[in-house]
Amino acid sequence: MIRTENLRKIYQMGNVEVRALDGVDIHIEKGEFVGIMGPSGSGKSTLLHMLGLLDIPTSGRIFIDGTETGRLTDYQKTMFRLYKLGYVFQDYALVPELTVMENVALPAMLRADRTESQYRADTVEILGKIGLCDRRGHLQGELSGGQQQRVAIARAIVNKPDILFADEPCANLDTENSRMVLNLFHEINEQMQQTIVMVSHEDWHKEYFHRIIRLRDGKIVDGGG
Amino acid sequence: MGKKELKVSLFLAWRSLIRGNRSSTVMTVIIIALCFTNMIFLPGLFNGIGQSITTQLVDYEVGNVLVSPRAGDQYITDLDATLDLINHMPGVERATPHYTRGATLKSGDRILSVGVRAISPSDEKYVSPLYTKMIAGTYLGDGDTGEIIMGKTVAGDASVRQEDEFQPSLGGVRIGDSITIEYGNGYTKDYRVKGIYFTGWSQADGTVYTTMSDMELVEGQALDRADYITVKAKPGYSEKYIKDELQSYGVSQDVQTTSDLLAKGMGRALQSFAIINLVSLIVSIVITTVVLFIVITIKTINSRKQIGILKAIGVDKTVIMHSYGLQVIILALFGIIIGITITSLLGLYMSLHPIVTPEWSAVLYLTPIDMLTNSLILFGAAVVAGYVPAWRVAGEDIQKIMRA
Numbered sequence A: 001m002i003r004t005e006n007l008r009k010i011y012q013m014g015n016v017e018v019r020a021l022d023g024v025d026i027h028i029e030k031g032e033f034v035g036i037m038g039p040s041g042s043g044k045s046t047l048l049h050m051l052g053l054l055d056i057p058t059s060g061r062i063f064i065d066g067t068e069t070g071r072l073t074d075y076q077k078t079m080f081r082l083y084k085l086g087y088v089f090q091d092y093a094l095v096p097e098l099t100v101m102e103n104v105a106l107p108a109m110l111r112a113d114r115t116e117s118q119y120r121a122d123t124v125e126i127l128g129k130i131g132l133c134d135r136r137g138h139l140q141g142e143l144s145g146g147q148q149q150r151v152a153i154a155r156a157i158v159n160k161p162d163i164l165f166a167d168e169p170c171a172n173l174d175t176e177n178s179r180m181v182l183n184l185f186h187e188i189n190e191q192m193q194q195t196i197v198m199v200s201h202e203d204w205h206k207e208y209f210h211r212i213i214r215l216r217d218g219k220i221v222d223g224g225g
Numbered sequence B: 001m002g003k004k005e006l007k008v009s010l011f012l013a014w015r016s017l018i019r020g021n022r023s024s025t026v027m028t029v030i031i032i033a034l035c036f037t038n039m040i041f042l043p044g045l046f047n048g049i050g051q052s053i054t055t056q057l058v059d060y061e062v063g064n065v066l067v068s069p070r071a072g073d074q075y076i077t078d079l080d081a082t083l084d085l086i087n088h089m090p091g092v093e094r095a096t097p098h099y100t101r102g103a104t105l106k107s108g109d110r111i112l113s114v115g116v117r118a119i120s121p122s123d124e125k126y127v128s129p130l131y132t133k134m135i136a137g138t139y140l141g142d143g144d145t146g147e148i149i150m151g152k153t154v155a156g157d158a159s160v161r162q163e164d165e166f167q168p169s170l171g172g173v174r175i176g177d178s179i180t181i182e183y184g185n186g187y188t189k190d191y192r193v194k195g196i197y198f199t200g201w202s203q204a205d206g207t208v209y210t211t212m213s214d215m216e217l218v219e220g221q222a223l224d225r226a227d228y229i230t231v232k233a234k235p236g237y238s239e240k241y242i243k244d245e246l247q248s249y250g251v252s253q254d255v256q257t258t259s260d261l262l263a264k265g266m267g268r269a270l271q272s273f274a275i276i277n278l279v280s281l282i283v284s285i286v287i288t289t290v291v292l293f294i295v296i297t298i299k300t301i302n303s304r305k306q307i308g309i310l311k312a313i314g315v316d317k318t319v320i321m322h323s324y325g326l327q328v329i330i331l332a333l334f335g336i337i338i339g340i341t342i343t344s345l346l347g348l349y350m351s352l353h354p355i356v357t358p359e360w361s362a363v364l365y366l367t368p369i370d371m372l373t374n375s376l377i378l379f380g381a382a383v384v385a386g387y388v389p390a391w392r393v394a395g396e397d398i399q400k401i402m403r404a
């Protein structure tokens, strides 16, 4: 499902070269729930951004579902993200002027292959799954952090993506809410065979992952696959 | 950009306007409305003044076309033949002669120097609506002799003391009063005041009218000459057409349309008006552009992170750009609609309460075309002001905006 070849990302900060990723080879299978772990600054987010087509590697190649992503145009990448990938960020990043329902439906509204009644039904179903059906008319400001993150997850999976990426989705949550989010990931992974790649630096999260890719200084130290 | 994308852009734009910072939305709309009003008010007012001067000039001075003696001549001679010729031309409603003599009017202890204008009353009625402006007595008849009509300014007001008068008058002459007129050639006669009129056009209100028949008595001969001839066009015929007709029919006198005369007489004033109009137009456009630019720039800067997220979840940059661009379009539309409402209300108010001076009365002269062109200009400026920052932020790198 995901394969990288000698992935490098080098940031030029004045005279200093920051090797955020330094020759990364990974392999992730369909249906896996993979954790990317490592100390702060080890390149976890950078890797996730590369895999999610949010940034371009300095060198190396990425294959998703057989497509070499480096060959896609800007627009094709956008469509790739819309049709195949889902994202959850650390700080939820909901659109503040949209209700819960509207936030979740937004990516589905853009899909050429979804009718309005389809995406409405999908949205309601997912809201049921995350347990926020009764909050569907609420705005971001009226939700707790945990609820916001669940909405963000719903938004990420409404298009039934091939791969779900999450960058420290629990960083701003307490343990109880973190568990709720992780359980939700676990559930969609089990029930829908959803491939999930999640960045975390909390040691106790590892019990949820099938496999852990460990990074240090931009290099894989364990679990590349 | 498909229909679906446009729908999502509009959806995002509308939500942002109604659920976002509402006071900023309202303020922006008000500013655009005021800019629109500012843009259209002064030109409309000047146009109104111009129109009112033109109308009065047409009504009380020139008609549509003025035929005056050719250079070097004092009079139009061979008057009857000339009138006959003009009156038979297509498009001519009526041509009528004017012959003015300087005179001194005496009434009681008041003495006043005015021009006495001789007319052919029945023809004059086709050219000038002065006969509808009688405030006392009646208009002249063709064969009247020994009778005159005069403007309100000449007649005066008995309740105003002479030293308080704004313009000298006969101190309150009334219908039936007898006044003495002494013409420049020494001819002196007593006349009965047959009517008093008020037009609002100071020149006319400071004049005394008599008939051509009466003026023949003054001159002591049949009058086959005039100072000038005023010509009224039939509805649907342009001044220019009549002028060309007259010239091609061999009227050898000087022929000028009201517009010709206005351009000559008011050329400089019209130029100043045009400059003021241009300045108010530019100021409005600049303010609108700057305000919208700032509003949208602030909006996009505040939501850079969110824009990055939207792009990350697969929202195309054109959708994002239009979501901001459409906000400006909506703001501009509302602003312009309110602006049109304000201007129309001002126009209505001013038509009920015009600013009246002796020379003109100012109402707002606004045509739908003016409204439309101004709307389009402002709208265009707004779109540019909104799309520039929207396009800039939407095109940025996801990484760059997410880190900001």
Ligand SMILES: Nc1ncnc2c1ncn2[C@@H]1O[C@H](COP(=O)(O)OP(=O)(O)O)[C@@H](O)[C@H]1O
Pocket: A011, A012, A013, A018, A019, A020, A038, A039, A040, A041, A042, A043, A044, A045, A046, A047, B403
């Ligand atoms: N845009 C950037 N410019 C410069 N350096 C960057 C940039 N993004 C990340 N880095 C650097 O790359 C390294 C890896 O960063 P990151 O992937 O965010 O680490 P992690 O997510 O594991 O904490 C860090 O040293 C970070 O400072």
Ligand SMILES: [Mg+2]
Pocket: A044, A045, A046
């Ligand atoms: Mg990180």
